[in-house]
Amino acid sequence: MASPLEQFEIKTIIPIEIGGIDVSFTNSSLMMALTVVIGGGLVALAASRGAMVPGRLQTIGEILYEFIAGLIRETIGPDGRKYFPIIFTLFMFILVGNMLGMIPYSFTFTSHIIVTFVMAFVVFIGCTILGFSRHGLHFFSFFIPPGAPVWMWPLLIPIEVISYLSRPISLSVRLFANMLAGHTMLKVIAGFVFALGLLAGWLPLLLITALTGLEILIAFLQAYVFAILTCLYIKDALELH
Amino acid sequence: MPQLDPATFASQVFWLVVSFVVLTLILWRVALPRISSTLENRQQRIDSDITRAEEIATEAEGVLSAYEEELTKARFSAQEELHKAAEEAIAETETRNNALTEKLATNSDTAHQRIDGARKDAIANVSGMVEDIARQAVERLVETTPDSSAVASAVNAALGERT
Known part of the structure; x- marks a missing residue:
């Protein structure tokens, strides 16, 4: 097998x-x-009619729009408007990629660390550039926790720097590991279905059905988590603390 | 583990960048502005509809209060009218009553006068007859002719006692 x-x-x-x-x-x-064709096509098609009373597809597009707009409003605030297109694209790209990966015999590109790492690294570099362009060298004060006594700095600053530098790793590994683990688990349990045959195979089949639902939830959730963390990193770069 | 094969990295990154940029351009340049403008238009439409509805509601309230004011006024004037009519009726009744009373009084006065006249006439007639009767009675009883003036005064005195 x-x-x-x-x-x-x-x-x-x-x-x-x-x-x-x-x-x-x-x-x-x-x-x-x-993903580009389906994700872009879906939203573009939903946007194309622009009816006063939306139809089904337009409603989906508007719900996605409002969802990400609300996310940005809550995390970054009104300053976050200009980052809306890039965060929306990130969300749609990961969401549609994860969802397409749920189709049997297809491929999940977010299950490859290089893909998630490049996305996370671009977010990380972008936020760092944004922070320096906003605050100049003052951006380094981000690594000093507010209100900490000076004698604690030698300990706290390395911790903060390491935690900052590990952001792209945690961001990329979270998505990659979730996809990898989920799809591997589905495959292993699917193997049990065949191994146990007609006699007891229906048991793992039930399990795999339930897990498929869970994986679809995770597919959405991970796209959401990626988007919300990107928002938080942008907020950190804009406001430092 | 296929994820750790660096030979595929270049291809994956290359296509990731290409597809992500294309998706960004589609969403950023085409789709999102349209959704945004649709949502804005709808919000504007809803806002203007709400404002108009509020205006109409205020207008309706104004009309209602004006109507109520008119109604109160009309009720008031109706009551006044009713009051006036009642007063007029009372006044007219009174004048008519008075007129009737007056008329009745004059009628009864004239009647009294007529009755008085009739009685006096009757008494006058009676006194003539009584004088004759008295004279004849005196002639028969004492066989003398009494003085007519004495008879008249006696009769008058007697009659005067009655009236």
Whole structure:
């Protein structure tokens, strides 16, 4: 029987090489492209009518819009308006990617650490640049907890710096590990269904059905968590404390 | 574990950047501004509808209070009218009553006068007859003719006692 990790294998569909670097169009790239088409298409289509009384699709688009707008309003405040498009895109990209990954035999590109790490790292670098451009060198005061006595600084500042630097790691690993664990678990339990056969196979089948529901919830939740943490990091960069 | 194979990293990052940028452009440039303007238009429409509804409600309230004022006024004037009519009726009754009483009084006065006249006439007639009777009675009883003036005064005295 195939390994539960087999589903994460990258398979080249169209081999492409630019400047000696392999940038082949793979199953991962295909899912990303599908994410763009479905995610972008859904929202664009929902936006296209612009009716005073929205239909079903338009309502979905407006709910997504209001959801992210509310998230930004609550975490960053009114200053967060200009970061709305990028946070909305992040959310949609991860959400649709995770959801498409729930389809059997498809591929979950968010289950690859390199993908989640690049996204988290871009968020991290972006927030750091934002912090320096807002506050200049004063941004370093972010690493001094407010109200802490001076003699504690030698201890607190390294802790704060490490915690700040580990942000992209925690942000990327959280999404990657959730996807990896969830899909691996589904695959392992699916293997039990076949191993136990007709006699007792229905038991893991019930379990896998319930877990699929849970995984769909996690697929949404992780996209939400990624978006809300990005908002919090932007808020930290804007307000320092 | 396929996740740890660095050979696939370049391709994944490349396509991640490409697809993410494309999605960003679609959402940022096309989809989101439209949703935003739709939501704004709807909010404006709702706001203006609410303002208009409030205006109409105030107007209706004004009309209602004006109507109530009119109604009170009309009630008041109706009462006044009623009062006046009642007073007029009373006054007219009184004048008519008075007129009737007066008329009755004059009628009874003239009647009294007529009765008095009739009685005097009757008494006058009676005194003539009584004088004759008295004279004849005297002639038969004492066989003398009494002085007519003495008879008249005696009769008058007797009659005067009656009246």
